[in-house]
Each structure stands twice: as structure tokens, then as C-alpha cells.
Amino acid sequence: MLILASQSPRRQALLKAMDLDFQVMVKSVDETFPKDIPVEKTAEYLAEKKADAFHFSELPKNAILITCDTTVIVDNQILGKAETPDEAVIMLKKLSGRKHAVITGVCIKTATEKKLFSETTFVHFKHLTDEQIQYYVGTYKPFDKAGAYGIQEWIGMIGISRIEGCYYNVMGLPTARLAEMLNV
Amino acid sequence: MLILASQSPRRQALLKAMDLDFQVMVKSVDETFPKDIPVEKTAEYLAEKKADAFHFSELPKNAILITCDTTVIVDNQILGKAETPDEAVIMLKKLSGRKHAVITGVCIKTATEKKLFSETTFVHFKHLTDEQIQYYVGTYKPFDKAGAYGIQEWIGMIGISRIEGCYYNVMGLPTARLAEMLNV
Numbered sequence: 001m002l003i004l005a006s007q008s009p010r011r012q013a014l015l016k017a018m019d020l021d022f023q024v025m026v027k028s029v030d031e032t033f034p035k036d037i038p039v040e041k042t043a044e045y046l047a048e049k050k051a052d053a054f055h056f057s058e059l060p061k062n063a064i065l066i067t068c069d070t071t072v073i074v075d076n077q078i079l080g081k082a083e084t085p086d087e088a089v090i091m092l093k094k095l096s097g098r099k100h101a102v103i104t105g106v107c108i109k110t111a112t113e114k115k116l117f118s119e120t121t122f123v124h125f126k127h128l129t130d131e132q133i134q135y136y137v138g139t140y141k142p143f144d145k146a147g148a149y150g151i152q153e154w155i156g157m158i159g160i161s162r163i164e165g166c167y168y169n170v171m172g173l174p175t176a177r178l179a180e181m182l183n184v
Numbered sequence: 185m186l187i188l189a190s191q192s193p194r195r196q197a198l199l200k201a202m203d204l205d206f207q208v209m210v211k212s213v214d215e216t217f218p219k220d221i222p223v224e225k226t227a228e229y230l231a232e233k234k235a236d237a238f239h240f241s242e243l244p245k246n247a248i249l250i251t252c253d254t255t256v257i258v259d260n261q262i263l264g265k266a267e268t269p270d271e272a273v274i275m276l277k278k279l280s281g282r283k284h285a286v287i288t289g290v291c292i293k294t295a296t297e298k299k300l301f302s303e304t305t306f307v308h309f310k311h312l313t314d315e316q317i318q319y320y321v322g323t324y325k326p327f328d329k330a331g332a333y334g335i336q337e338w339i340g341m342i343g344i345s346r347i348e349g350c351y352y353n354v355m356g357l358p359t360a361r362l363a364e365m366l367n368v
Contacts, residue, residue, distance in 0.1 A: 157352060163349075
């Protein structure tokens with residue numbers, strides 16, 4: 001019995017596209033993290049924190065719990081979710097014309113063990129014009145996404161020239177690594 | 185007035201996701217090519233051949249015609265579309281556990297000019313088990329796709345560990361390059 005602890009419609013769609021049966025159970029978790037964790041370890045830290053919010057007594061028998069966190073990193077700094085259009089514009093200007101890293105941390109937890117891993121994908125944005133950024137933010141309102149963009153949306157089509165790594169990892173779930181861990 | 189000359193539902197969906205208005209007009213074209221063309225030039229050759237099948241007198245005024253061809257190349261050899269499950273299995277066994285190239289050639293043709301370009305993406309498959317290949321071919325019947333796989337389907341989720349280049353190019357349309365050419 002697979003349990004995905006994520007409200008992200010992208011993660012749910014990807015796990016479904018892996019032809020897996022699962023239930024969604026979400027707990028609200030305080031997503032703060034200690035300042036002294038290296039930025040590239042933050043996604044794993046938060047995935048584990050989300051897993052530890054569950055007690056196995058609350059889960060179905062033989063449950064396999066999957067928790068995830070996706071971080072967008074540029075200049076050794078994590079870009080979270082934008083709360084306003086202005087914040088989204090500032091983030092996209094920061095990503096424009098250069099490469100950044102997307103790291104998804106995953107925790108797979110059963111009653112007896114806990115596996116933790118992360119996957120990194122590099123994403124190259126072309127130079128984005130102010131007009132393109134304004135159009136995207138105004139039309140797609142990317143406030144539920146780390147770094148204020150979805151690679152599967154308009155901005156990903158017209159603005160991302162190349163990636164190095166797993167595409168689905170950028171959407172929030174490193175599907176090929178996860179398939180290995182789950183023996184799909 | 186943009187005209188996409190492709191029956192591929194993936195290309196149509198991608199052009200739509202670029203927020204472009206277009207019509208679909210398809211002509212059947214003989215997709216053979218001279219044996220002495222370098223394999224990496226074949227996609228451009230076929231994209232141009234598809235464009236040249238149209239006479240501008242048949243198209244709306246100010247039409248911009250887009251034609252495409254996608255090739256999957258491994259061992260300096262082009263993998264076309266599989267016609268039977270056995271052929272699909274043979275192709276996927278050839279792609280398993282290694283890197284191959286996907287090249288999409290695009291021709292953009294107006295009444296006065298013709299632009300031709302191609303984009304290459306490298307795709308790395310993990311080692312696929314016979315069971316995974318049989319499941320994919322039996323369930324997804326990938327007979328309409330070069331190389332007998334769709335990166336956006338189950339096999340792409342569980343079997344592709346990384347890509348280098350444009351993801352949408354593997355689906356059949358190099359969206360970021362096309363956006364540049366069309367001044368999106």
C-alpha cells in the first residue's frame with residue numbers, strides 16, 4: 001500500500017503515470033530548516049521531516065510512505081514559492097539567461113526502514129524578456145511552484161533551452177530513481 | 185496564420201501549450217530519403233520534403249507553414265516506427281542501458297522564405313528488463329512513435345534516467361528553438 005504525502009497535482013499525476021496504485025495523505029508540516037544545512041541537502045532534510053510527521057500507527061498495514069521536497073537553487077541560494085506577482089517576476093529575472101539546479105529529496109518510509117535520496121537536474125533558461133516574464137506570471141500565476149515556474153507550462157516550452165538530468169525531477173518527482181527504489 | 189503540417193497529437197498539444205493559434209493541414213508525403221544523406225541530416229531533409237509538398241497557392245494568405253520530422257539514432261542508424269510488437273521489443277532492447285540521440289528537423293516556410301534547422305537531445309535509458317519492455321509494448325502499443333517509445337509515457341517515467349538537451353524535442357517539437365524562430 002503506497003501512500004503519497006503530497007498535495008502537488010504534478011506529483012500525483014506522475015505517480016499515476018508510473019501505473020502505481022496509491023493513496024494521498026497529507027499532513028501540514030512546518031517547512032523551516034536550520035540555517036546551517038548545506039543548500040543542496042535541504043530537500044532531503046525536508047522530505048525526511050515530512051515523513052517523520054507520520055506515526056506508523058496512523059497508516060494502513062504494510063504502508064510505504066513517500067514524501068518529497070523540491071528546491072530550486074541559484075547562486076547557492078534556495079528560491080521558494082513566490083507569494084506575489086512581484087516576487088515571481090524577481091525570481092524569474094534571477095533565473096533568466098543562466099543555469100540553475102533543481103533538487104528533489106525523497107523519503108521512502110516503511111514500518112521498519114527509511115530510505116532517503118535526492119536527485120539533481122540542471123535547467124538552462126534562455127534570456128527571458130520582461131514581456132515574456134510579465135505574460136507568464138499574469139497568465140499562469142505560478143505561486144504554488146518553487147522558483148515561480150513550471151517546466152511543463154508555457155515558460156518551460158518557450159524559455160528552457162536544455163536540461164541535464166531527469167525531466168520529471170524538475171516537475172517534483174525523480175520517477176526513474178523512485179522506480180528503482182520501489183522495484184517497479 | 186500558422187499552419188502545422190503534422191498529424192502527431194504530441195506536436196499539436198505542444199504548439200497549443202506555446203499559446204499559439206494554428207491550423208493543422210496534412211499532406212501524405214513519401215518519407216523515403218536518399219541513402220547517402222548523413223543520418224543526422226535526415227530529419228531536416230524530411231522536414232523540407234514535407235514543406236515542399238505544399239504549394240503556396242493552396243495556403244491561406246500570409247501563411248507560415250511548419251513541418252517536422254523526428255529521428256531516433258543509435259549506432260549511426262535510424263530507428264523508425266515499429267510495425268509489430270516484436271519490432272518494438274527489438275528497438276527497445278537496442279535502446280536499453282545506453283544513450284541515443286533524438287533529432288527533430290523543422291522547416292518554417294512562408295511565401296518568400298524557407299528556414300531549416302534541427303535540434304538534438306541525448307536520451308539515456310537505464311537497463312530495461314524483458315518484463316518492463318513486454319509490459320510497455322503490450323500496454324502502450326507504441327507503434328506511432330519513432331524508436332517505439334514516448335518519453336511522456338510509462339517507459340519514459342521509469343526507464344529514462346537523464347536527458348541532455350530539450351525535453352520537448354524528444355516529444356517531436358523543439359519548442360524553445362521554434363519560439364525563437366517565430367519571435368514568440
